[in-house]
Amino acid sequence: xxxxxxxxxxxITLPAMATPAAAYVPFVQTGNLVFLSGHIAxxxxxxxxxxxxxxxxxxxxxxxxxxxxxxxxxxLHAAVGDLNxxxxxxxxxxxxxxxxxxxxxxxxxxxxxxxxGQVFGDKGAHARxxxxxxxxxxxxxxxxxxxxxxx
Numbered sequence: 001x002x003x004x005x006x007x008x009x010x011x012i013t014l015p016a017m018a019t020p021a022a023a024y025v026p027f028v029q030t031g032n033l034v035f036l037s038g039h040i041a042x043x044x045x046x047x048x049x050x051x052x053x054x055x056x057x058x059x060x061x062x063x064x065x066x067x068x069x070x071x072x073x074x075x076l077h078a079a080v081g082d083l084n085x086x087x088x089x090x091x092x093x094x095x096x097x098x099x100x101x102x103x104x105x106x107x108x109x110x111x112x113x114x115x116x117g118q119v120f121g122d123k124g125a126h127a128r129x130x131x132x133x134x135x136x137x138x139x140x141x142x143x144x145x146x147x148x149x150x151x
Contacts, residue, residue, distance in 0.1 A: 001121055002084060003083040003084050003086070003119060003120065004083065004084075006118070006119050007073075007119060010118065010119070012070055012073075012119075014070065014073055014074040014077050015070065015071055015074040016074060016078070017074055017075045017078035017079075018039070018071065018074075018075070020037070021137070021138075022137075024037050025037065026075050026078070026079070027075060027076075027078075027079040029079065029080075029150075032087070032149055032150045032151075033090070033147060033148070033149055033150075034076065034079050034080060034147070034148045034149075034150065035145075035146075035147050036072055036075050036076060036079070036145055036146040036147070036148070037145060038093075038095070038143045038144065038145040039068050039071045039072050039075065039143065039144055039145070040068070040136060040137060040138060040140035040142070040143045041064035041065070041067055041068050041140050041141050041142045041143070042067065042068075042071065042140075043064070043067070047138040047139060047140045048064045048067070048140055048141050048142070049138070049139040049140060049141065050064075050097070050139075050141040051097050051098060051099060051141065052096055052097060052098040052099070052102045052104070052105075052108060052132075052141060053098050053099035053101060053102030054098075054099050056141055058104045058107050058108055060141075061096065061104075061107075061108035061111070061141060061142060062107065062108055062110060062111030063111060064108075064111065064141050064142045065094065065108055065109055065110070065111030065112040065142050065144060066111040066112060066114075066115050068112055068142060068143070068144045069111070069112035069113075069115040069116055069144070070115070072112075072144065072146050073119065076146070076148055080148075080150060085150050085151055086120060086123060086148050086149070086150065086151070087123065087148075087149045087150055087151040088123050088126070088148065088149040089116050089120055089123065089124050089125070089126040089146065089147075089148050090126055090127065090147040090148060090149050091126055091127045091128065091129075091146070091147040092109070092112060092113060092116070092126050092127075092128045092129075092144060092145070092146050092147075093128070093129045093130075093131075093144065093145050093146075094108070094109035094112065094128070094129065094130040094131065094142065094143070094144045095131050095133045095136055095142065095143045095144070096108050096109070096130060096131065096132050096133065096141070096142050097133060097134075097135060097136045097139070097140065097141050097142065098132040098133070100132075102132060103132075105130040105131060105132045106130045108130070108142060109128065109130040109142075109144070112144055113126070113128060
């Protein structure tokens, strides 16, 4: 299975790696693990602002998480040169900007997890955490970070 053929079949074009907005690097590789910094949701090139349970519903949050997964794959491609080198998506951590009574952070995060599974197949099955938080930088609705293992 060629990852780029799968992406093309899903009509996904990977974006260029984004420039960090603060004092950090987009990724760090140590041994055969690649750690991607958190990526915030973007819509039309700008932060996808909103709070789940207040002015966004779960379906819109899932779309935002899916968009982040595409950005993460763009950064992962820049980090390793070829997504076919990925042995496994190891871990995804998702922060969902949500009200105190919103309890579907796990469903929001499925937007990213399901796409990673579609693209990487069994290699995309990963451990995961999904948290509700009071706020995310720039008011973004979702932020996700990822750890991948290289073959």
